[in-house]
Amino acid sequence: MPRRRVRLPVPTEDGAIRAGFERLRQELAVPEQFPPDVLSEAAAVAGRAADGREPVDATDVPFVTIDPATSTDLDQALHLERRGSGYRVRYAIADVASWVAAGGAIDGEARRRVVTLYAPDERTPLHPPVLTDGAASLLPDGDRPALLWTIDLDEHGEPDSARVERATVRSRAKLAYDEVQRALDAGTADDVLVLLREIGTLRQAAERARGGITLPMPEQVVERVGDRWTLASRSTLPVEEWNAQISLLTGMRAAATMLEGRVGILRTLPQADPRDVARLHRTAAALGVPWDGPDADVIRRLDASVPAQAALLTEATTLLRGAAYVAFDGQVPDYVEHAAIAAPYAHATAPLRRLVDRFVGEACVALCAGREVPDWVRAALPTVPELMAGADRRAAEYERGCLDLVEAVLLQGREGEVFDGMVVDAREGRGVVQLHDPVVRARIDGEGLPLGSDVSVRLVAASPADRSVRFELASATPAAPSGA
Template identity: 55%
Template sequence: MPRRKLRVKAADSARINAELAELRARLEIHAEWPEAVLAEAEEAAERPRLPEYDATDLPLFTVDPPGSRDLDQAMHLTHRPGGGYRVYYAIADVAAFVRPGGAIDAEARRRVETLYFPDHRIPLHPTRISEDAASLLPGEPRPALLWQLDLEADGAVVLADLRRALVRSHRRLDYAAVQRAVDLGGADEQLALLATVGRLREEQERARGGISLPVPEQEVEETLHGYVLGYRAPGPADGWNAQISLLTGMAAADLMLDAGVGLLRTLPAAPAAAYERLRRIARALDVDWPEGLPYPELIRSLDPDVPLNAAFLNECTGLLRGAGYRAFDESRGLPAPGDPGHAALAAPYAHCTAPLRRLGDRFAQEVCAAVAAGEDVPDWTREALPAVPALMAGGDRRSGEVERACVDLVEAELLAGREGEDFAAVVIDVDEKRPGSGTVQLREPAVRARCESAGGPAALPLGGLIRVRLAAADPATRTVRFAAL
């Protein structure tokens, strides 16, 4: 789906910011840091734990959204002697700055994840660490967990190794710059290899039966002119970068499972009834799903710019519900899950590549670093593991609530005062329990909202292009509702 933006007037920006401040207060989300945390962060930034191994000559680069300063990962790719590829993947060593049981550790366990508001970011760690001393900013030596991942010519993993190292990123790129360089034929060897290895790993994902859903998501951004609300679907460069992160997360999961201790990100396989429901929806939307065609192959064949396909892909997100964290430590009576896999990836997987922004990654990193070095996993890590899944579940819920509330607010502000106007929309969801009720997606402005039909289910055909009338747009309650015509 093409990205479309609608700007909010400057006067509305101040009103939205005030609403966002009230939202943070209501959710008890505090941007302020206790003095003890700030003091400890300053001390840690000046005297971090530094590794003995020096890998600062390795020409790493980062790929992140423009303007980002909390850079968790950097990479270097090369051809492997004898054939295949070698990927070096450096991850910020947050544990080099966070003392177990200290003030930063306690505050991070309270925050759990970095939260993103349109006007403000609430980081997991003080910015002296997350956007400075621990961030893999170009030109700065940083302690890191450095993975070496050797791949065959087809992208299959033949070796995964990990060690603590001092690294230095040599350049910072964003997704658009990478994509332009590859598309225009101006990519240097590193970016060309990222595209090559990324595509090979996508083929490996296909062979495993894994899948990534290309569902466009709403995005809110503040600019000098006001707020922007649009749809954004990941491009190829986003996918290549994600494949390197996924590769590392799967290597980490295998390492921890072999050691009998760790933290996994799991997703159970969807029940057969869920796939039967999707088949019924596919028939209703005229999406051709031949008998015997695997679900992942069907998804790869669909163009999300086609409204009927977009509606079907939106329904497919239901298969991703149920993802969570599983801690295990078999030496202490906490068994590994019977099925440790992540159904969407068709492989065991661990979150370990975003420790500046996600609490659980620090614990997974510490397990992997100890196991790879042939050392005992630190007691503080083992003692913390059983509580981490519940902490992360709460953090995920709060992050989702924040994201949805922010989008709802900007949608309501965009449409306030336009009640009674008609819009073109696509029906992307219908409520099976409430006939005549569903969700529609507008292309202009980039809004998704509830829609009711006095004409019953026939007036809200899933995937249908319909006309709707704005019935309500209330910023105070963050509510938008449409009525089908």
């Protein structure tokens, strides 16, 4: 899908925006510098060979990484090949445990930070940069320790077998999503990238067959271009979705491995509340959007650029509430599914940026080798779900706070102006309006807001200090029937 981007200068100096980000970091207690003992330990381990623990030598496999162009904390590298009528997926994951000793200073700090936090002006990494962006990252500058998943698929993209083992790998190239998409579109991509499209498409079909739910909602992002801050609406490229399918496949196999071994930690999501499903169907009928198939299929076809369908996408997020981390040791939980994936699933592919993945990886390596899961992993399992839940809440609040700040600064001083947009949520005297230009999503007050309609709205208030923006309805165009 193409990227739709609107760039507008924020009418304030760069320092004011950065000061707002700093206030937000203080409010949320976002960590600042790493403590000296953590930096000292990281420098020491980065200066030696990693504790590979008799790894398999896979340096002859020409792995590549595919990430945003500016990323340097590279968790995954892949290689794909045909295997008879099917395929072999090799997916190398950064082996963080080879660098981070259980109970050490880095480990303790990682359990305090839990996840990497992202803001438009800086990144707050989970691990010291000498590891995250250097020795532990799967950069194409030498050998790296990795947890190597080998997953064999049949001709339909369904797994026949899967295993993970410690290995030494060597990435051959650091590729960016944009360049890979261009090469695929132009027909100049190499065999591995062509297979990524082929396997990714098969996995998408398998997801549809399982009843998995994908919300095709553009991402609202903040960027800095030169001395200007911008808001952008970004839709994912097809290659990002195909690449994500490899990660999802690995997470599903990790979950299956831990369930078979009766020890590990899953990412779960309950089935949607029937009341939420019924409300979504009623909303679709009211907006004139035909519901002509399984829920997941209809949601996947919705177009966020159409007001009525954008409103339905916003309503559909209620189907994906209640995600949790569930640890177990000896007794398998009663509920193990991730409803959006329609299968058991575990976070396993981003250990440089997310704490739980290190424990999942270690459990899977041990189970695949027929060994006992390490005591330090088992000891941590009861505490990790709460750590991850708290960190996820803070990360979401941080991201939303950054967006709210830039929106408020962008609109400050324009109170009374009228903007075009669409109402994407409406209930009990207030709702949410998505402006067309600039790309702002904000609160709107008023009774009887016309859900799923094109509207003109008047800016009532924009407060950078409160990171808040508020509109009122100026006029509306009734929603026309909209096919999905």
